[in-house]
């Protein structure tokens with residue numbers, strides 16, 4: 001803190017640095033609980049001082065100047081490297097050269113450097129949007145998003161994409177299936193595989209789980225939920241389709257019962273997280 005005063009950092013930068021330090025320490029504790037080795041004191045000191053270079057400039061080179069100050073003031077290079085490497089998701093050797101900085105890479109490598117860089121990006125809701133506006137979607141932007149995803153996954157935060165189908169029979173009734181474990185009712189569907197289109201994924205899942213083919217398929221709605229699953233926090237995004245089922249239902253080992261039901265009946269069942277918002281959507285008059 002004394003260094004922040006000595007270098008006369010503007011009030012807003014001091015407030016920002018304190019906020020980043022708070023987030024960084026929280027994330028560091030989370031990662032420690034998840035079994036990663038993290039130096040908490042280094043994270044806190046690095047986060048408090050990461051923007052000290054703003055006493056020289058507010059340009060993208062403020063990280064570099066911060067590193068220079070901290071090498072002189074702080075002795076060891078660990079905190080200096082945190083400051084040098086926190087800008088965007090790090091700056092590559094080529095980018096550094098273009099900016100007129102020494103030709104070396106300033107990309108976060110240690111877990112402490114990654115945490116401070118990550119906490120800085122998370123400190124303000126609109127920060128990533130602002131960076132995208134300023135820089136566009138280039139290699140530096142992609143590197144930043146990758147770093148955020150890397151720390152997210154160390155925190156046990158997982159985002160997944162699922163597709164579901166509201167399959168109707170000729171009378172308009174909807175197919176619902178009861179899972180063996182947990183015992184909840186749901187629509188056929190599941191996870192989108194890497195590189196697969198949502199339409200293809202929903203046809204594949206419906207075929208695998210019910211042996212039905214979907215005819216006249218159309219997009220119904222999208223929804224999402226954030227929930228805890230053991231130590232992991234999941235953000236599941238759902239895309240629901242609607243269509244006519246063709247064939248005879250043959251369900252597999254995942255489910256114990258399947259039935260065609262109307263909405264009134266479905267609303268009385270114990271529904272899965274994925275089904276609730278879709279049923280809510282079906283309730284709306286269209």
Ligand SMILES: [Fe+2]
Nearest residue numbers: 050051086087
């Ligand atoms: Fe910064």
